[in-house]
Amino acid sequence: MKLVRYGDKGAERPGLLDADGRVRDLSDHVADISGACLTRAGLEALRALDPARLPLVEGTPQQDLRLGACVAGVGKFLAVGLNYADHAAEAGMEVPAEPILFTKWTSCIAGPDDDLTLPPDSIATDWEVELGIVIGDGGRDIAPDRAARHIAGYCVINDISERDWQLRRGGTWDKGKGYDGFGPVGPWLVTADEVPDPRALRLWLDVDGRRRQDGTTATMVFGPEEIVSYASRFTTLHPGDVIATGTPPGVGMGQKPPVYLQRGQVMRLGIDGLGQQRQRAI
Template identity: 60%
Template structure:
């Protein structure tokens, strides 16, 4: 099942993508695609719906971020060995965790606005997990029970803010528009093997990143368990899980995004995103 949110920014309505690729409105069924909706019971109730009876949504329509009310937006750094090497950093012995501000979340095709003072704006395609059940100190074997689904995340990064402003990665990861999510949330039961999906990203039509979740250092289920040792995960929380090699910072010479650039990215079975880079102001 593919769940989504559509409509103007800040006024999104819940929906789902039917078997023919058409958007069906869920407003009469749930208030939004958020924590309560994404529980096991909530998803099962949606699965029982007669989707053909739901109202069709006229196209075209803006697609918003695929989950609302995100409390924790947690990110994993250096989770692909090749990306760690291109960053000039050692392969971590344990997952590197940092936060992205929930206010950075945007729709999958919304523009990326260059923040004031930016000089090293970079791209990162990632697979994100959305939590559907509360979890604290969770055994890895139980991790699948709390994952509501998966989506594409663009972990947009400002490398000067991240690496040259006091060592706090959150600074370079949290500007408005730095967390496009979607186009939809694919429920976990619809992804047979999340640890074997292809990720890719193009800038101006040129392939920059190509990788597979099979090459992660720390797997998806391990990450849920590991993170839950340090915090209580809540329904609707998002965990974005690291990027494969090919980021702008790792190129020789480095290549960063600028106003006018076009970025397209996607993951097998999870859809694609398209963003235009705009100048600030």
């Protein structure tokens, strides 16, 4: 299934994509695409529905029908740094022996095509296309060989980062990662059963039509199951939590000389099978 949230900001409704790529409304069955409906039991209940019998929503998604972030009520937005060896190299850092975990504040979550308002004093706002994990059944101290059972699905994330704040403003990453709008999520949540190999996905990002990132999840240092297991050692994961799994090379910081977002520029990004995003910097 491909689960979506559609409508105006702050008033999104739950839906799913049918076989024709049209949105069908789920409001009679779930309050939102969040926690309870993302557990194994919750997803099974949604799979039992006949999409053709659900109300058809007017408009074409991502054209004349706005999509919000594909998950609501996110309790934790975790992320993994330097999880691609070639990205670590372009950043001039060593490949980590363990996943580098940090947080993106949930107030940064945005729709996949919402405009990105650059911070007034931004000098180094950067892009990072990433595979996102959405937690289904929660848990703590999850064994690696059980971690797949805790993944509801996958999505596209742009882990937007203000590098000056991240690296030179006191030594913590979070304030460079959590500014409002720095976490576009979606366009849809693709359930795990439709992603047979999350380590065989191409991901890419363009800025003003120029290809900046073009990689594959096959080069991740730590795969989704390792990441879920590792994160659960330090915090209880809950249904609807989101984890961004790292980015391939090609970020602005890695260019020679570095290149950062300017007002008016447009980012387009996507992952095979998981959809595309578009953000304009304003």
